[in-house]
Amino acid sequence: MSGERASFRRRQSLFRRVVLAVVLTFFTLPLLASLEFTLQGPGGTGHQLTTWTTLMDFGAIAKEYPDLKEGFLSSILLAIFTVIVMLILLVPTMTWVRLRLPGLTRTVEFLCLLPLTVPAIVLVVGLTPIYAWVNYLLGALTLWLGFAYVILVLPYAYRSIDTGLRAIDVKTLSEAARSLGAGWGTVMWRVVLPNLRTAVLSASFLSVALVLGEYTIASLFARKNLQVAMYLIGKSDAKISVAVGLASLGFAFVVLFGMSFVGTARKESR
Template identity: 60%
Template sequence: MLVVLGAFFAFPLAAMVEFSTRDAQTWPLLVNWPELSETYPDLAEGILSSLGQAALTALLMLALLVPTAIWVRLRLPRLRPVVEFLCLLPLTIPAIVLVVGLAPVYAWVNYFLGGSSLTLVFAYTILVLPYAYRAIDAGLSAIDVKTLAEASRSLGSGWMTVIWRVVLPNIRSAVLSAAFLTVALVLGEFTIASLLHRTNLQVAIDYLGKSSATMSVAVSLAALLLAFVLLMVLSLFGDRRTSKETR
């Protein structure tokens, strides 16, 4: 089974490598940012937009979800099913349907904040909620949040201290997992950005494919490798933290 799955994923990647290396200038140009920006300005704009969107989405998601998840577990346990339902709801709604609902909202966003591609952060935060919530909820389930909070409160700590200095360090792996999943999802998102007429990496790759197929495939492969590296870093960090806790 592992061999079959490995071949299923390896053959398309090998084909992408073979196709993108037919032009010897493709990969050197891809790692030469000044020349890439001059040759493919739309691609450079898409890369910068996606990196900014990924960073801001991860920050906004963590700022909203981590305190909410901790507070619900500590003070409002009866609302946990409701919060879980709301966070998992975007998973059941296709992206094309989300765009239909978000289009009128973004008319007001454009009016107040302008048409910058960074405004997609609000839509992406909704889109990543199911995956980020599952990661953070799993981290909270692995520790005794209530006992830690009560012990900290009995020593005179305020609620912000409990969240920031007691609970958060114990779910660091879960928070990193949620952040990495957010970055991977934002870097691969196409539907919402395309239908809302915003620029990101995948939209730029789609446009680039009409003029330079080898560069388009090379950028797609680089994005896949970046997501793979992020997941590997997460896995290695989690294993190292687990071994430390065991010792």
């Protein structure tokens, strides 16, 4: 019996290695090939680091590729804006609904998951008149794209924060704080929020990664963010834009990989 079991284990581990090798090859080939592309010398001969040294040199980027600088900066600002609005909108509302208005749970959940069934391109069509008003009232800034991005990140952020809220007993915590004389502001800021650290962190990271990768809405509203700049530069200088694409994928990977450790560290400590 134990011999059979060992041979089963061996077969299973062989199967795992073969499948992973094949699929990971499929995943990495285009990435490796585009890395090689960014290293190619002029005319496709020889290899050099010029593309990456240019990319590292922010002064040169700002001078030679103003679009890229503009797009990069607006994407960073948009990421910060989206995260702040998303947190202000979701954390107090979801906590409040849990504490005082449990009857609204389904409604809030429905609204938060609704964007999954509304493709971004459809959202753009519907948002056109809204943005006509936003641009009229607040001025035509790229930053206001953040309002739409909050909607895009709602489902992901909702799930993260919901998981976090399920893991703690908000009711007891807030009642304890209230009975000790804390106001609602103190309850949110000093009791609920610290307990939701991991959930808030993962919701924020997901939002940042999504905003940095967003193209549809920005391009159709003719605004320059990182992806739109990448696309524009791709027409004239493919190497730089492929390099920027690789760097952004690499950054998103590091964020997600790091997050996978944050999540389990919490589970173990509980």
